[in-house]
Amino acid sequence: MDSTIDAANSVAATDDPQAAKDAIDAFTDALQTVGKWFQDGEWFLAELVYAGEISKETMKILTPLIEGGTLESIGTIVVGTVAGDLHDLGKNIFISYAKSAGFNVIDLGIDVSTDRFIEAVRVHKPQTLGMSCLLTSTDMEIGKVIEELKRQQLRDQVKVIIGGAALTQQFADGVGADAFAPDAVTGTDIVRKWSSS
Numbered sequence: 001m002d003s004t005i006d007a008a009n010s011v012a013a014t015d016d017p018q019a020a021k022d023a024i025d026a027f028t029d030a031l032q033t034v035g036k037w038f039q040d041g042e043w044f045l046a047e048l049v050y051a052g053e054i055s056k057e058t059m060k061i062l063t064p065l066i067e068g069g070t071l072e073s074i075g076t077i078v079v080g081t082v083a084g085d086l087h088d089l090g091k092n093i094f095i096s097y098a099k100s101a102g103f104n105v106i107d108l109g110i111d112v113s114t115d116r117f118i119e120a121v122r123v124h125k126p127q128t129l130g131m132s133c134l135l136t137s138t139d140m141e142i143g144k145v146i147e148e149l150k151r152q153q154l155r156d157q158v159k160v161i162i163g164g165a166a167l168t169q170q171f172a173d174g175v176g177a178d179a180f181a182p183d184a185v186t187g188t189d190i191v192r193k194w195s196s197s
């Protein structure tokens, strides 16, 4: 852990947002490898948890560099990880990118129930609702939220973007999301386009 934190601190010392973005990309690639080792049985849960902890500490150091100071908000996004899912590293990276693009982001955190998503849409009236999902066992939660938005006649008021390792464009089409983003940069580009149209 120490050597990774030291490396992140060195990047932070440069105060260069691009260096932070590059480091986050490299970290994301490393986590893909961790996931593969876990899937192949080469690494166990304890190692997966440890990798998660290191990532969390590293992101705390790197993400403030890219959040920068845009003066005026260009729109509001409500974001959360769906019910039953505790993964938040990717969601948090998307939030940092969206903030750096000038969005006001309301982060609902992890394990967010349908009711909490709906309540947040009612209260904050965002232009966009973002949902993150990394587990195939929880992906149906996204469909539930979209159905509830329709049932409560809120669907026309908010665009829905989804992301996370468990999802695909095909899945997004199937549940009626407006967009799927394979990564935070693409996600930010999409919401930026929506805000200017």
Ligand code: B12
Residues within 6 Å of the ligand: 028, 031, 032, 034, 035, 036, 038, 039, 045, 048, 049, 050, 051, 052, 053, 056, 079, 084, 085, 086, 087, 088, 089, 090, 091, 093, 094, 130, 131, 132, 133, 134, 135, 136, 137, 161, 162, 163, 164, 165, 166, 181, 182, 183, 184, 185, 187, 188
């Ligand atoms: C780190 C990790 C953990 C950590 C999470 C720590 C944390 N705070 O997030 C811990 C140890 C807690 C964990 C737990 C578990 N995990 Co896990 N985990 C991972 C791992 C290795 C990396 C995930 C990650 O952070 N990637 C890096 C980020 C940056 O990538 P990302 O999330 O995809 O996000 C990017 C894009 O997807 C996108 N994005 C993401 N969200 C959003 C949202 C929006 C709105 C937008 C626009 C974009 C966007 O932008 C991000 C940046 O570019 C993955 C492997 C993998 N290949 O994903 C497994 C993985 C997701 N885990 C897995 C499993 C099985 C589990 C456990 C069930 C293990 C267990 N037996 O207990 C538990 C589940 C706990 C729970 N209920 O959620 C499986 C899921 C398999 C499946 N098909 O469902 C994976 C794929 C590993 C594997 N290959 O088997 N895990």
